[in-house]
Amino acid sequence: MKIQRRLRVVLVPYPFQGHVTPMLQLGSILHSQGFSVIVAHTEYSAPNYSNHPEFVFHSMNDGSHGIDMSFPSLENTYSMNENCKAPLRNYLARMMEEDEEEDVQGDQLACIIYDNVMFFVDDVATQLRLPSIVLRTFSAAYLNSMLTIFQEPEKYLPFEESQLLDPLPELHPLRYKDLTFPAIDNTVPEPVLEFCRAMSDIGSSVATIWNTMQDLENTMLLRLQEHYKVPFFPIGPFHKMVPSISSTSILEEDRSCIEWLDKQAPNSVLYVSLGSLVRIDDKELTETAWGLANSKQPFLWVIRPGSVSGFQCAEALPDGFEKMVGERGQIVKWAPQKQVLAHPAIAGFFTHCGWNSTLESILEEVPMICRPLLADQFVNARYLSQIYKVGLELEVIERTVIEKTVRKLMLSEGGKDLKRRVVEMKQNIVAGMQMDGSSQKNLNDLVDFISSLPSRCSPPTPVAIMCSNHTSSKCIIES
Numbered sequence: 001m002k003i004q005r006r007l008r009v010v011l012v013p014y015p016f017q018g019h020v021t022p023m024l025q026l027g028s029i030l031h032s033q034g035f036s037v038i039v040a041h042t043e044y045s046a047p048n049y050s051n052h053p054e055f056v057f058h059s060m061n062d063g064s065h066g067i068d069m070s071f072p073s074l075e076n077t078y079s080m081n082e083n084c085k086a087p088l089r090n091y092l093a094r095m096m097e098e099d100e101e102e103d104v105q106g107d108q109l110a111c112i113i114y115d116n117v118m119f120f121v122d123d124v125a126t127q128l129r130l131p132s133i134v135l136r137t138f139s140a141a142y143l144n145s146m147l148t149i150f151q152e153p154e155k156y157l158p159f160e161e162s163q164l165l166d167p168l169p170e171l172h173p174l175r176y177k178d179l180t181f182p183a184i185d186n187t188v189p190e191p192v193l194e195f196c197r198a199m200s201d202i203g204s205s206v207a208t209i210w211n212t213m214q215d216l217e218n219t220m221l222l223r224l225q226e227h228y229k230v231p232f233f234p235i236g237p238f239h240k241m242v243p244s245i246s247s248t249s250i251l252e253e254d255r256s257c258i259e260w261l262d263k264q265a266p267n268s269v270l271y272v273s274l275g276s277l278v279r280i281d282d283k284e285l286t287e288t289a290w291g292l293a294n295s296k297q298p299f300l301w302v303i304r305p306g307s308v309s310g311f312q313c314a315e316a317l318p319d320g321f322e323k324m325v326g327e328r329g330q331i332v333k334w335a336p337q338k339q340v341l342a343h344p345a346i347a348g349f350f351t352h353c354g355w356n357s358t359l360e361s362i363l364e365e366v367p368m369i370c371r372p373l374l375a376d377q378f379v380n381a382r383y384l385s386q387i388y389k390v391g392l393e394l395e396v397i398e399r400t401v402i403e404k405t406v407r408k409l410m411l412s413e414g415g416k417d418l419k420r421r422v423v424e425m426k427q428n429i430v431a432g433m434q435m436d437g438s439s440q441k442n443l444n445d446l447v448d449f450i451s452s453l454p455s456r457c458s459p460p461t462p463v464a465i466m467c468s469n470h471t472s473s474k475c476i477i478e479s
């Protein structure tokens, strides 16, 4: 349903690829529904404005000048949350003043939508009495695992080395080793727990938007909704809900790999990429290289600059590797991943299981080899391999194991079963994107919800008021 009056939404992304992408996609979805979209972004890793002429961009001074921000450490994330507070508050306050001066028919600020890692936005929105909405960029299963642990941390933490493979019955199919807290000396530092709490808290936000699907994660979403008590809008997969595709890539895409894929046989190539953040050591690179070479399967491998500790890029590859693989292997620094996965030559994806990569792979019917390395990736890998059964888990990083796993995915009957299931999974998700499907209906509800938000929340009252269904649009305001 198209809205009658032009409303403006301000989006605040977290400036790392796996977060910027879904936020910009959400912006395109909302723009196609009649909203005007402003992206208030950090100076660090600013989006490419020319790819999104439909948005207005506003750069916030994040204090990152001269600081190495290439990894989203706790320190960097907290300082970004602190430093952006005043710039965002001033910008919004000015906009709200102008709104009041302007004719009532003009664009009007409806709400602010922020990435769950940019939790400072909630403070700013509360101060300005502006409705805010949280964007969850990962799966409901991941958030559920975090919340379960916070409710009874002493039950799970600290855990011993000997417990790593023990199952967590309340969190099937997860094991202790899939709990994604970086444990130091078998304990989890309080700042890490604090950060996870801040990220999972929604403060006074009035709703949550999810890049996931009700048809895939309904049980989890219902469980989480009981906890948060605000409307949920699972409107994923964003990259297929967007009306037109424009690049959201921060790094430059090497498109030569598409020409190389054009020359390969259908359903013959393994795509290998560990996403935008993780770093591996040179030992893992070497084992992966020989595993791929010995599998004798064609592959396209993304080795991102800086992704191998101590090396710039592919110079860490072992001697003799490139000669051995010859034309059968192609290495690039960054690929147009969505196009790669959609290419008919692609048969499998060796992935770190970031949530975007996971959705992109499923929607192109590509079964996976799962090599999680941080955060939500462990949970995603477990669900892919144990629940959805569209992926093979790679738990031992050793060349013979990698070779065997690649051959199993690409050549065996078991690999064909994974393919059949991923095709079914995609069909179910696509059904949810049709006019009467869950994601499309939730999107219509989201448009109505934002359109009916009061331009300012009621002033703080001593009692907390909660939204309990999709038609209510009051803010929760803590006294």
Ligand code: UDX
Residues within 6 Å of the ligand: 016, 017, 018, 019, 021, 137, 138, 249, 273, 274, 275, 276, 277, 278, 302, 333, 334, 335, 336, 337, 338, 353, 354, 355, 356, 357, 358, 360, 374, 375, 376, 377
């Ligand atoms: C991490 C988390 O693991 C993820 O689940 C979380 O929600 C965001 O942060 P990241 O390493 O960025 O994610 O992985 P992923 O979520 O898969 O996002 C990577 C994005 O980069 C994907 O959209 C992918 O298409 C894109 N990409 C990756 C490219 O465009 N080219 C490449 O060569 C590699």
